[in-house]
Amino acid sequence: MTYRDDLWDVAAGNHGVIATTEAEEAGVPAVEVRKLAQRGVLRRLAHGVYLHRQVPRDRFTDAAEAVATGGEDAFLDWDAVLSLYDLALVDPSVVRVGVTRRYRGSPRAHVRVTRRRPPPGDEDLTFHGGVRGLTINQALREAPRPHPSRARRRCDRGG
Secondary structure: EEEEEHHHHHOOOOOEEEEHHHHOOOOOHHHHHHHHHOOOOOEEEEOOOEEEEEOOOOOOOHHHHHHHHHHHOEEEEEHHHHOOOOOOOOOOOOOOEEEEOOOOOOOOOOOEEEEEOOOHHHHHEEEOEEEEEOOHHHHHHHHHOOHHHHHHHHHHHHO
């Protein structure tokens, strides 16, 4: 098998996203990963994070890209989790990712990385299709509620 095939196998299990550390664990040197990116097989997302262009996209690909861009401790925040399951009122234009440490990178245009203080506990985090994020219960708890007077006015108007 070639390095390209090895990377495809790893990326297919991660919604197309692959980190250089995962590539090295699969026996592909980091220099070969960079070469494949230069040849157009991979697209660089962030430092050490790539998207395999030949792996089909699915509904978790954007979320996996965003979390991988945020680093090892990154997780999907409340609005991203709710939109994965069509529980949000609108589909957000950005994928909000929470981190527990300072983030120095420059995320892509559709990713917003925010530092969470205090960080969520382990009981508040889970995996959604292999992507780390808040539990649905925690996401619903953190979702903003409409102001009571606005909600009352809407009900009085009938809409």
